[in-house]
Amino acid sequence: MERFNKALMAKWIWRFLTEKDSLWARVVRACKGEMNWDEGGFRIDGHRDMRAGWWKKVLSSIVNEGKPDGWKWKATPNGIFMSKGLDFKRIWKAPTAHKAKTTAWRIMNGKMATVDNLLKRKVPFPNSEHICALCQVPPENTNHLFFSCQKSAEIWYELLSWFGKQSVLQSNAIDQYLAFTNIGHKKDAHFLVGVWICTVWSIWKERNELRFNNGKWDKGKMVADIKSRLWSWKQAYNMNTAPDDFRSWFIAVRLENSASNSDTGMLPSHVS
Known part of the structure; x- marks a missing residue:
């Protein structure tokens, strides 16, 4: 930290x-x-x-005399950022639904069917529909919808509060992924990657519900749905999990991870 x-x-x-x-x-x-x-x-x-x-x-360490200033991405030989320079293995190995992983990958690569991307593909949209389906503020693009939108920010902060962490929300997918999945110790990363995937996928599902089915925004229900999906995916990947363990798992994540500001910073073993 x-x-x-x-x-x-x-x-x-x-x-x-x-x-x-x-x-x-x-x-x-x-x-x-x-x-x-x-x-x-x-x-x-x-x-x-x-x-x-x-x-x-x-x-x-970042100023080179005689050379123009700039950023260098260490994961690629030429120093230019490419999504393949990011380790996507943790995403594909996360204990989440495959369609959620695919959504996360598309978000990372700017391939979501948000209004701005559809307009680039010459898909006609009336000006009244250029707004973000969550906060009703234009324009709708990937960075705004998932990370900068006030409604999305509320979800991220609720989840951080759930497991007793604090973090600055970033305005793009790569930065937010790296910041969110590194707020704990290394042994927390597997769980945090799953939370990140579940959250962006849930935001996308909620966006579609609001845009196409005239749904109503309900922060409490959405946070509860995210936790419920995490639990159901955990059960699917761990057959030893008893169906009636949800309440103890929920409390363990909240309380034990709140103590991760101490020396260990470990999520309970039955979570990660």
Whole structure:
């Protein structure tokens, strides 16, 4: 979690230095003053920041003298991000329904039949239907529908609260997948990948229900459905699970994982 927080700090400080004309950067400068980098570290209105030494180490690892600044994806030889550079094995091996895994893969690759993708394929849509089916705000695209939408965010936060975790929601599939599935220890990852898959699949099902069947948004029911699907998939993959264990499993996930902020950070063995 410490490394993840530092990575987020580095991301935002980099954006602050490179997106000086953006609205949020102007607001920060108006409230906190100008921030600059020199040999001595970060300075805010001429005063050296107490974390300057750490930031210097961060920037020294990403700034190449004589070369244009940019991002490099370590999973590919040329440094350019490609979805195949992401380890999809954990998704395909997750204890979830195959159709849910397929949906997750399509989300990762931007292949969902959202309004923006359908418009790219020349599928006609009246302007009134360009809105997100969940929050009724345009436009509907993959990143908004699953991660930036206010309604979707409510679901993610409810699930984080369920197993006693905190995380910053990311605005795209790759970042949110990596952030969400790494909020626990390595032994938690198998369970968290399953939760991530189940959540995006459930959001897609809810989207279709609202758009095509005039359904009504019900956050409580949707969170309950996600937990119920996780349990049913667990039973399908683990024949030793007794049908009446749902309540104890539900409480164990919530309570024992809440204690994962301690030394072990382990999900109960019968969950993962």
